[in-house]
Amino acid sequence: MTDFWLHPSLILIIGCFLLPLVKGPAKKTFMLLVPVLAFLDVVMMPKEGIYGVVQFLDWHLTFGRVDALSMVFAYIMTLMCCIGTLYGLHVEDDSQIIAAWVYVSGSLGVIFCGDYLVLFLFWEVMAFSSVFLVWFRRRPQSLATGYRYLLVHAFGGIVLLAGFVLRYQATGGDLSFVHLDVEAPNLSTYLIMIGFILNAAVPPLHAWLPDAYGEATVTGAVFMCAFTTKTAIYTLARACAGMDILIPLGVAMALYGVVYAVLENDTRRLLAYHIISQVGYMVAGCGIGTAMAINGAVAHAFAHILYKGLLFMGCGSVLHMTGKSKFTQLGGLYKKMPRTFVFTMIGGLSISAFPFFSGFVSKSMIIASAFSEHILWAGFLLTLASAGTFLHTGLKVPYFIWFGKNNCSEETWEKAADPPWNMQAAMAVAAALCTFIGCYTPYLYDMLPNKEVVYQPYTPYHLSETMQILLFTAFGFFLLIKKLAPEPKISIDLDWFYRMGGRGFYWLARKPIQSIDTAWSEGYRVMGLIPLMTVSRFWSWFDWNAIDGVVDGIARSVRSVGGRVRKLQSGQVQYNLYYAVSFVAVMLVAYVLC
């Protein structure tokens, strides 16, 4: 069995095709079985080697580069896919689960790819499948949000592709996805980095994240918060480790997310801003680039996937049960949703790096590596941001949902209760893992790529330092709680430019261009259409009397085929996209298998 290697994405994609066919009681079991098989596939696979090399035109495409770095990401991503699917087990809509699985397989494809061509392919699969997790919310604004998300990622994809092409030309045909020359970066290095950091949501390329994650479906957001940004961290750790510019960008991100989180009134958008903040630590870790910093970035990504998933599950449960996600419409819910409170609190303590929870053993590794490289400003600013993390996710979120002023309407209060068993079970699993990682460090540390690094988070000094920062932050929170009371407002972020810019373009299209078009059509009607109609009337007469008899038989069959195709074409672009992406996925699987 040592030489056998099966791409976990393949299991998920095959699962997608079979899912609509499975009916009845077996369905839920099947839904769980598919991601669990993918997870077992990752656990059992050989730990090192190159697999799945396919000859395509002049290129050797590598679908399976397996090493310590790809293994740790594949492990946590398939594990999160199991937890996310368990959380979404009650969802009756197959297409939502299918979109989520295709999205995960896109991420896994990037994790295991060995060259930029395959990377680009799966990079786009991720964008085009995850957008459905926004669209399936089916609110009027979901459609626009989804298109914005897609356009931003399409732009990122093009920048990335431009980088690959330039690099391909400059190196004389090298497509391999390895560490770039960060000491002497050229245009292609920067373009590739920009493509990667767009997916990591580094400001100013970040506004898509709160926009989309705040609007995604309850289950969709749980998937989305785990995969896109962390896949980007993987690519940065692989290709851009040690690129100095990532340190200030990462630190800026960590603080930017914290500032916007103070202003945010929507629970899931607040969590989304904290993704930006947390991913900032990882980006900075990649920028520092030492063995310990890379270990820290990877460990933090691992822990982050679990606790952020848990937090999105908690706030998603509130949204699922009450239909509300704004602080100004919630409050005092601990009597109604006590278990959800406890699970969310564990997520909050983990992200805040409380001792014995997962963030404590991962985040500190990045900060410690900043200090040991004598980048003191980065170390102190990241520590400052971690006070902000506790302030919001550990205090503001639980306090204003489960305690504080009760802003619930009578209807919200009536509907509020702990969610269905599967959602609670998923939260319990994630919460248990968050605690386990914090208590038993070898579980996570043994998976990290740089084995030579020895790091011990549980020193008296580190414990004392952390507890002081956290508890004095809590002290400040309760002193200034009046200032933190949520306001029913939205915050303008950098998406303003393309939202308002888009409007300008729309106006341009509607007013000047439309009037030219109208004038053109009128001219065309007089000059062209009237003579054409006369001629066609003659042909219609001829057709009616001469040809119809022959053609009738054919026409009927064409009409029946056309009727079936029409059902597929509802005229909504997102459905057409859905079919096109599915078609590409089928072709891809067929190609790899044959």
Add this chain to the structure above:
Amino acid sequence: MNIVKLIDFFRDRLPTVIKIGYGVLALLVVIDCFVDKEHAHTAIEHLPGFWSIFGFVACTLIIIVSKWFGHLGIMTREDYYDD
């Protein structure tokens, strides 16, 4: 429903809980005076209770600066993008 009972138990005794909270804060600073600071990264960290001050100042700074920033015009009405 045990969780609810436990929370209510503490809520009913809020003044005591707050006093214990202050006690814990004080204890943290006292403990910090005796902790081995061999792992400290900078000289300033040897100051007893440095991280307490850091945490409190960080928290206050984040809240005040962010709110100031938000009220510059960044925070706006919820239907801003609707028309």
